[in-house]
Amino acid sequence: QVQLVESGGGLVQAGGSLRLSCAASGRTFSTNVMGWFRQAPGKEREFVACITWSGGNTIYADSVKGRFTISRDKDKNTVYLQMTSLKPEDTAVYYCAGGARCNTRDASAYNVWGQGTQVTVSS
Numbered sequence: 771q772v773q774l775v776e777s778g779g780g781l782v783q784a785g786g787s788l789r790l791s792c793a794a795s796g797r798t799f800s801t802n803v804m805g806w807f808r809q810a811p812g813k814e815r816e817f818v819a820c821i822t823w824s825g826g827n828t829i830y831a832d833s834v835k836g837r838f839t840i841s842r843d844k845d846k847n848t849v850y851l852q853m854t855s856l857k858p859e860d861t862a863v864y865y866c867a868g869g870a871r872c873n874t875r876d877a878s879a880y881n882v883w884g885q886g887t888q889v890t891v892s893s
Contacts, residue, residue: 772796772882774866779887782856786891790851792866792884798823801868804849805880806840808862808889815865820872821849829872834860856891863888 778790792804805820819840820829828840839852849866864887867880 772798772801772868774868774882774884776864776866776884776887779864779889781890781892784856784858784891784893786856787852787854788856788889790853790864790866790887790889792849792851794847794849794868798847798868801882802870803868803872804840804842805867805869805872806849806851806864807867807877807880808860808864809886810859810862813862815877817874817877818864819851820874822872827872829874831874853889856889858891858893861889861891 773795775793782788803820803822806818807815808818809815817831821840821842837855842849866884868882869880873879
């Protein structure tokens, strides 16, 4: 079993930056990719970004391209989401998730999830 713990959320003004971390422990070899999702109040959970553990290949949602960067540190079993030029519409609970392959449309394709971390962007 893999355990995921997110950290780094908080309150930031529009235009600011935050870096989220997701530390993985346990049977981490059972996941090939790590993704970030977010869920705003009253909205469905949406894909943000995904990265492969092995090659570091990345995929981004159009809404965050050019502003967010996903990366991983294999030695630390940690995935990061660097968020810049934040907007109020980025406000959400951010979740990291592990799975077999990156899937931008179906959150259920990821079989392990963290508890989430709140990001609030004020205008």
